[in-house]
Amino acid sequence: MALRLVADFDLRKDVLPWLRAQRVVSEAAGAGGGGTDVLENDYESLRVLNVERNGNIIYTYKGDKGNVFFGLYDRQTRQNEHLYTFEKDLQVVSCSINSERTLLAASLVQNTKEGRRNELQPGSKCLTLLVEIHPVNNVKVLKAVDSYIWVQFLYPYVESHALPENHLLLISEEKYIEQYHIQVTQEDGNRVVIKNSGRLSKDRIAEDFVWAQWDMSEQRLYYIDLKKSRSILKCIQFYADESFNLMFEAPLDISLSDSGFKLVNFGCDCHPDQKKLSKHLTLCVFTNNTGSLCVCYSPKCASLEQITYSVFHIHKGHSKTFTAALGSAGSHVTKGVTFLNLDYYVAVYLPGHFFHLLNIQHPDLICHSLFQTGNNEMIAMLPHSPLQSLSGCLVLDCCSGKLYRALLNQSYLLRFLWNTCLDCEKMAVLHCVLSCGQGPRVLEAQIIQWVSENVSACHSFDLIQEFLIASSYWSVYPETSNVDKLLPYSSVLTWNTEIPGITLVTEDIELPLMKVHRFKGYWEKLNSNLEYVKYAKPHLQYNNSVVRREWHNLISEEKTGKRRSMAYVRNILDNAIKVISNLEARNLEPRLMPLLQEEDNHQRLLVGLMVSELQDHLLRHLQGVEKKKIEQMVLDYISKLMDLICRILETTWRKHNLHSWVLHFNRHGSAAEFAVFHIMTRILEATNSLFLPLPPGFHTLHTILGVHCLPLHNLLHYIDSGLLLLTETAVTRLMKDLDNTEKSEKLKFSIIARLPPLIGQKICRLWDHPMSSNIISRNHVTRLLQNYKKQLCMLLKDMTMWTQNL
Structure with a gap:
């Protein structure tokens, strides 16, 4: 399979054995409760809640008495830690922990039987709590409302260090987002308490939105609000202090008015009510360090024969809408399209039907993307449960509790390169392998072997040209930004050949309006891309x-x-x-x-x-x-x-x-x-x-x-x-x-006759043959005559001047 999912975390392997070991220790000590109250058959309640920026994974499970336990898995030390226990039968909506592991924010719903009131907070459906857990101490109620709430701590730095103030996002189903500022202090040694617990200051970040996505790695909030039935994508960048900026506004040609409320990457949401909302609708934003900004959108599926999805290449100023024929005839679509971020590529797949690799860095030609229809190998390799694309190339299977690192499978792509018969697939895979090449020398040796044996196999493009241009480009591309605008990355300028099973429509889109004017890092590169789209004409790519x-x-x-x-x-x-x-x-x-x-x-x-x-x-x-x-x-x-x-x-x-x-x-x-x-x-x-x-x-x-x-x-x-x-x-x-046989003499004479004069004069002296002597003599006489003509012209000129003077 072109996509390789490498397991980076597995609840069954990394958490469950620890929980069982804790239970054995607890039973031997004659104690109960704490982080050990789990039975062998309670694995069904164990699930991932959130993956924080530093890689730590928060999970929850229930004991035999219905108590809810929170645990943390540190991916760096590969150690588990018990965080907190709620001695109530609760359902967890959302959870987050600060970088120092001193504060836990959780949003919970009471599991009530028919006719039984919520004991946590009468009249409320969802309760949002802030808990001091270093050591376990006070619990503060942040919200007690009838709508669902999601929580997320900001992580201004990846490194672990003490911060005087923590910042917490609260996302409400009532379509607003707030930021709480929580000051902490240390008492009695290491005891961490909330300093301003009486009244937490807060800011209103966004409101009246229909969709929001959190980028944990880059600390960015994307959200869409509707203005006169237009979908406007906005982005807020959070910084190390409590400041934040609205970075841009970009209109999108999609309709979300009847799609309900949708959140992406605010924890691992498995709540059944959320599943009912926007069934089969998928919308997500992907970026990479080159300044690309892509919005991937798949509407609700209305056909059993084909699926349509769009990618808005905002950094390029156009969108591409793909219509894909479903690979398995008679097979019903039960789940929506999944988009995964693979740096220079976006993977789009529907298990059992199709798998597409879209080239985000160079989306201009359709032949730079790979399109595969469903087959047994694809069905076996890709999980059928929805995958959640996290920061970087991490993806989470919420149903199995597995965290994967999504990589392009180079060995598969190289085999595919040898076996495919379509020019479009050869082009796409060649670029794909070169762009993601780990160990480039060995990788190139295998590609060179393929090129040398298939030089005449491509009819739509010159294989040697494409390999030389693409490989040379990718060898220097990572060294500096904007090289993709100045160096050619392909020998192909246009592609008119159809891709089997794919229909493509390309449209220009409005460029985003940048709301700030001083840029750093990613935003500087994105702004440079946008400026290039606006003003770079004619094309700046180098040619010879x-x-x-x-x-x-x-x-x-x-x-x-x-x-x-x-x-x-x-x-x-x-x-x-x-x-x-x-x-x-x-x-x-x-x-x-x-x-x-x-x-x-x-x-x-x-x-x-x-x-x-x-x-x-x-x-x-x-x-x-x-x-x-x-x-x-x-x-x-x-x-x-x-x-x-x-x-x-x-x-x-x-x-x-x-x-x-x-x-x-x-x-x-x-x-x-x-x-x-x-x-x-x-x-x-x-x-x-x-x-x-x-x-x-x-x-x-x-x-x-x-x-x-x-x-x-x-x-x-x-x-x-x-x-x-x-x-x-x-x-x-x-x-x-060569000897002086008749055949050799004929060859030598034919060659000498075609030599440039300067080389011919040198070569003739090496051939001991009458013909060579004749050529040397003829050349010598020619030079003498040329010199004589020059001398005669000069003499005539001098005589003319002498006559005029007389």
Whole structure:
């Protein structure tokens, strides 16, 4: 399965054995109650209540007398701790603990029989309490109302440290959110009590909302209120002190007027009344550290044949609505769509029907996302119970009490890459594997193996081009923000091929209105993304058009004997030397192929020009980044590009077990050599259209293999069409290796006739043959005549001037 769920916590394994052990100890001591009042058959009452920002998990269970116990599991120490016991038969709605584990907030409902009044607070359905638990001390009633209440402590820091004031959010079913400020003090040593217990100060955070989501990791509150039937998404950012800011307002083209009241990530809500509300409606907000902001929305299911969901890429300024055909015919949909945050991707799935991986970082083309319909493997791997997406890549199965870390399954994706026949799936999986690659060297080796054996398998795009561009991009992407706007991440500009079973509609959306003007961290990156959507036209992504033009100018100047200042050319060649040195330093294994071992000034000029132009491009648009960092990024990027080409060739060379004798001309080509020649030709075609540099020595090896494998007329056609470039090294070796038989002489003459004049003059002296002497003589006479013409012109000019003076 493309999604791998790694269990990070399990109530059965991490809590239940401790509870049973506590019971044994308690029975041996002849005591009862406390945290030990649990029977072997009471596991059904054990459930997770909340996962706090520091990873601690709060759970609850009931003893044989109906008492409610609260426990905490510390994921760092893997230790359990009993927090508090309510000696009443209560149902827990919500619970949270502060970071110091001194205060417990709980919202409870009395389990009343028919005709029996609530003993906790007459006339109220839900009671919200604040309990001092270090040590167990006073209990303060915060709310006693007829509506449900949810509680959540703010965690300004992940680290554990003492705070003079705690902040608690209260979320009411009556559609308002309040923040309580709780001052604490220490008495009698470690005894922590509430300082302002008589009257807690509070702020009204939000009201009249229909939906709210809590982001524990980033301490953000998202909520939606309705203004003139429009859904307005708002976000409040909480800070280390008691301050908070309304960050933005964003209109959403969805209707929530008849969807009831919905909360996301305010604890682990399993209350049956909540399940009745907005059945099958799913709405959640996902962000990542690159400044992305996505709203995922799936309305109530109205069809048994297809399901529709939308993703609002607010950081890109558009939304995408997908309509997916259900994979299992005749199977009824009993649960809604689940969205999971996987950093650069969002997983969307309906167990037994479909599983989609949506590319959030680059959503422009549908082929960058993966769409799979249901199969037995998918049904077996994904839980059928709803999963709750928490901060980061954590997901919680409330029904089983398991906390998972959701990861993309690289081994599955690599197998899928080998087996799939659809171009769209090859494209999607290639990007997916590269973006999440742990151990990139080993991972790339497997992808390179696949690329080298499937170079002609894709019809909608060039596989080598896509691999070179995508892998080079992801190798430098994490180093700095905004690189995705400046470097190409795909060789494909448009995609018109249909995806089986998927219909896509893309629409522009209104950009959010930022309510603050000074940004830090995530908000600075989001604002940068929004500014790019507003003002970045034309496209700022780098391309090699300037390099192409300048390179052709330099080659033309070389042919005519004119060359601009040596300092300019030397600087370009120095850039190439830096790239090759950087490339060699990163490669720890000796190379099998004779690459990077000759001058090949043309390729070195191309490498150096690309370094120069790419540096200028990034320096122009990457504001606030050090020049040295940009220079190193450019070296790494181009070194990566050339290293990938070398590794593709090395993989093919090693597969066919070729050796150094291939470099000699006095032998016939084999099927193995033809395979290497074929892939080199494909690499040349791929790089030529993008105007990417090749490792020095590439053209020499390509020419040698071409002489081995091609008939003479085909070889000459390849040379004339530019697919084979004659280098001085290759032709020198050809002249030395081949004898003077009629066939060899014909080949030598055909090659010499096609050489540039400067190289031809050097090569002719290596061929001891009348034809070579004839060419040398002819060239010598030509030069003499040219010099004579120049001298004659100068003489005539001088005579003309002398005559005029007379």
